[in-house]
Amino acid sequence: MNESSNDLPANSLAGTFAERLIAWQAEHGRHDLPWQNTRDAYRIWLSEIMLQQTQVATVIPYYGRFLERFPDVAALASAPQDDVMALWAGLGYYSRARNLHRCAQVVVAEHGGRFPSDPETLATLPGIGRSTAAAIAAFAYDAHAAILDGNVKRVLARVFGIEGFPGTPKIEREMWALAESLLPKSDLPAYTQGMMDLGATLCGRGKPRCGECPFDSDCVAHATGRERVLPTSKPKKVQPERYVDVLVICAHERILFERRPDSGIWGGLWSFPELTPPAGEREVDDASLRERLSAHAAALGARQGVVQSIVPLQGLTHVFTHFRLHLRPWLVTLSGASAARSGDLRHAWFDTAGIAAAGLPSPIRKIADALAAISPDDGQLSLPA
DNA sequence: TATCCGTGGGT
DNA sequence: TACCCAAGGAT
Numbered sequence A: 001m002n003e004s005s006n007d008l009p010a011n012s013l014a015g016t017f018a019e020r021l022i023a024w025q026a027e028h029g030r031h032d033l034p035w036q037n038t039r040d041a042y043r044i045w046l047s048e049i050m051l052q053q054t055q056v057a058t059v060i061p062y063y064g065r066f067l068e069r070f071p072d073v074a075a076l077a078s079a080p081q082d083d084v085m086a087l088w089a090g091l092g093y094y095s096r097a098r099n100l101h102r103c104a105q106v107v108v109a110e111h112g113g114r115f116p117s118d119p120e121t122l123a124t125l126p127g128i129g130r131s132t133a134a135a136i137a138a139f140a141y142d143a144h145a146a147i148l149d150g151n152v153k154r155v156l157a158r159v160f161g162i163e164g165f166p167g168t169p170k171i172e173r174e175m176w177a178l179a180e181s182l183l184p185k186s187d188l189p190a191y192t193q194g195m196m197d198l199g200a201t202l203c204g205r206g207k208p209r210c211g212e213c214p215f216d217s218d219c220v221a222h223a224t225g226r227e228r229v230l231p232t233s234k235p236k237k238v239q240p241e242r243y244v245d246v247l248v249i250c251a252h253e254r255i256l257f258e259r260r261p262d263s264g265i266w267g268g269l270w271s272f273p274e275l276t277p278p279a280g281e282r283e284v285d286d287a288s289l290r291e292r293l294s295a296h297a298a299a300l301g302a303r304q305g306v307v308q309s310i311v312p313l314q315g316l317t318h319v320f321t322h323f324r325l326h327l328r329p330w331l332v333t334l335s336g337a338s339a340a341r342s343g344d345l346r347h348a349w350f351d352t353a354g355i356a357a358a359g360l361p362s363p364i365r366k367i368a369d370a371l372a373a374i375s376p377d378d379g380q381l382s383l384p385a
Numbered sequence B: 001t002a003t004c005c006g007t008g009g010g011t
Numbered sequence C: 001t002a003c004c005c006a007a008g009g010a011t
Helices: A012-028 A041-050 A056-069 A073-077 A081-088 A095-110 A130-141 A150-159 A169-181 A188-200 A286-300 A352-357 A362-372
Strands: A241-251 A254-259 A306-312 A316-319 A324-335 A347-350
Touching: A012 A188, A041 A056, A041 A095, A041 A130, A056 A081, A073 A095, A081 A095, A130 A188, A150 A169, A150 A188, A241 A286, A241 A362, A254 A352, A286 A306, A286 A324, A316 A362, A324 A362, A347 A352, A352 A362
Parallel strands: A241 A324
Antiparallel strands: A241 A254, A254 A347, A306 A324, A316 A324
């Protein structure tokens, strides 16, 4: 079947789309990002994973630190997961880091340490979906494969006037077909980079610079004055609120941390032990709350001493994609002569150096940093700043 | 198929 | 301020 027969819009642009994009990329695209100018599939793969749902400027420092610590896939595969998580901390979407680690191990164990060259095989690896597989294959091996990320969706929606939220399966199917029909026969790296560059620079979400665009005269959205409404935005809904009390348990100049389970929010990272209020009992009285806090803290820190004081710290609200989390930290100071070590593998006492090296989610890092600023006199905490 | 999964920047 | 959403994938 001829792929260009039915799925292409009746648009004269279709025949020259790739040529014009490649020419524009050579002249106006980006050529000096840290992960460009290499054919090393490891480096390309690492960048693509970090760039999933994450902007270029955010990724750059993480990418450099990561490569320095893990220069090749073998180094990453043999590293402890905790080291990987610590270098990823702050970047978000932590399942990416766990999948990255697993993927490296699979590449070493099952592919001789070399990334597969075809997109179908790449897409079977952990953390690599259809679009990421196409990007890796195109950049590293010149594969004839289409990407479909946020940039491409925005460009296609505007240039070809595609209505409807691109997150729905129907629109997404249309866009995959269109993206594949537009592929050139050669120059796949330049073409793929061009789609990303156009979407990230001229054809950005906010104010598209249509005057500089190679498709200016052919863009449906521009011709109809719909640059600002295409692509159709995601239907919004009210996000739920969650409340949680966290225990900042301090004893012997150390703080107790709890490793979060792999599944769920902040999976695999270190956080403070938490106390989720019973549903519908948000407004429990202060005394009973303190009683529960104290009991929980005493149970966790039993071998470190007895609860000496409980002091509320500055709370904060963290906004996630699908809910808002209200964090209420309590500083619990234990007193006692014990110098016992931490108990189980899920818990660990960190001093300031340990905190600095640990993989902490951003809001938890923020609370920890604020703690270090508390002087011993007014905070009853003797951690050095 | 819809939901879950972070964080930071832009408007 | 509040909202949108980024080089998406897994379940």
